[in-house]
Amino acid sequence: MTASNLVGNSVFVCPPVLASYTPSSAVAATARVLHVINGEHFSGAERVQQLLGRGLPKFGFEADFACVKQGKFPELCGLPEQRVITVPMQGRFDWTVVGRLARVVSDRKIEILHAHTPRTALVTSLVAQKTGLPWVYHVHSPTARDSTRGTLNRVNQWIERHALRSCQQLITVSRSLRREMLRCGVSRKRLAVVPNGVPAIEPIQTHLRQNESTWRLGLIALMRPRKGVEVALQAMKLLKERQLPVTLELIGGFETPAYQQRTLALLRSLGLEDCVHWSGFTNDIPSAVRGLDAMLLPSLFGEGMPMVVLEALAAAVPVVATRVEGTPEVIRDGVEGLLAQPGSATSLAEKLCQLVQDRDAW
Template identity: 50%
Template structure:
């Protein structure tokens, strides 16, 4: 172990947090590609950032919960302790054990020695990294500990944010780190093609679509055309999510329809929140917008909505909130970005607008609210598609199969 750097269980430092409510008892039976009887006997340590709890972290939490079904012990080590670490502790071991190996700066490699020591102590068979930062650490820790590592591509590093310099740095770190990676998992076909075009051998990349529990909360009403509609946006609010676009679209429709927009999720920064508040004032739509903030029960919030809006500009792998909305029977109005069209067919499970185009988005919102599409038919189609292709158990089993392949000796050539 590197001198002066230690790892400790999350329970020793993370504040108490209420558990994320997934209500598995409410879930419908998983179907699709789940094969009964499959078991992969492996111990896996997930290396995660840990400061947020948004899409990628939801993937990690569902893997931690579901992988034991297939014989995999899945634990976590956080290198930027924060929201994920707090929530992990609140699960009381339901998502696996949690540890910390905090980085003091963006390029602090000393955490890799802590992770390697943890691998040896916990007798882990595989490291599983989820971000460029953790890929950098996993690549070193894997060499130190002698175990293979897997990289989970949740979004394209080169266009993950609106900060071009940061994107370039992350993409470079990712590319250099992957030289020793045993296998890549991408959450969408578009990301798989992106990796292959970047030089990764096709046989070393597996698409594992994101998956969520089949929780369809009870609805108290069905929206009526031209009635009052409650739209919602669930995300870590940051520029690439396109909140500005949906606000502009809402302003276009305010005199035509009775609409409310619920903004569900934290803001990445105070300065971004201030900019959004200024835009709302300029558009004179304060009475149409409700700020909800972070939620620990997404299905409960989805049950209050009539449609989900996700106007992402770029950088989406396969958004978890799209899949959670589909499971809840909630039509989704999204944009044609990255992997989203792999889940939503325009006019079937939801509607697709052009990214960055408020007029296009307003047109799709208008089409649904005015009754051009049957809400019930679209709701049922979303539920059926989720059950077929995007269950949490299917995601976990396919991930376990990657571990099995890696442990059988598959490697990306150095």
């Protein structure tokens, strides 16, 4: 693997083989790992899981995936069908999933369990107890600040802490998440930081912008309140009032139909139909990134290490993001991109103005 040093942290760009994976490229497996995931969405964490599925066979690990929710992962991950199964929970308290997963473990001769969410951490801890297998937990974002629903965050954090008592090893995708786990009482010897990585994107952005041309901004995400979509729209309203030549494309699905309706209603009420467009979900992030002049990620609170930021940097596309956990580990303000204050449309608009008006720097 190759690495470039950003903010004192190794951010890996995966070798090209991971971008063009075929099952025949795998070496003989020495251990079988079952990744227990939610599976309902296909966003940043799921792309990490996809890359693990492609990359681990190269290192002698056969990776299978069990989704505990019906959803998009089996269809979109691009892994062989026999490697991805759905073992659905019929609600939050459907503990029959433990026995069903234990049978999967036995049938597939699984040797290691690997969980990726608070829900699957609890389930996996029970499966590990039943089967006697070791298990690993992958921390993708701060559970205590994972959504705008405070009560749900607290419940999920309690579940996570309870489950992790029996976990042999935790992997965090950033140093900020390692600090978070230390604050939660996890011992140092159980923690390892493994930064996210992305396949190299070719061709990278090389064209020089013309002074009179319009900047095409993109916000690529699973659209939900924590991503700051409303702040982005309010910032675009300020830029429109200043007559700056920018457009914004919202690329990604919405978490719920209700949130989609509220967001698109706000877009219309701000009079932004001529400069903000929603193009929906895409599974081809590299092509989406290559078509942008800059990438926008106005997260309201803690990220882990956003995959879409790494994908933009891999394509030499500047990023305007917010100063929340995780993101400053890969974006230095004024170097790889610009950092605004989270939740502030004014701050975000100022950073976007700086980007457009100092276009020669990018």
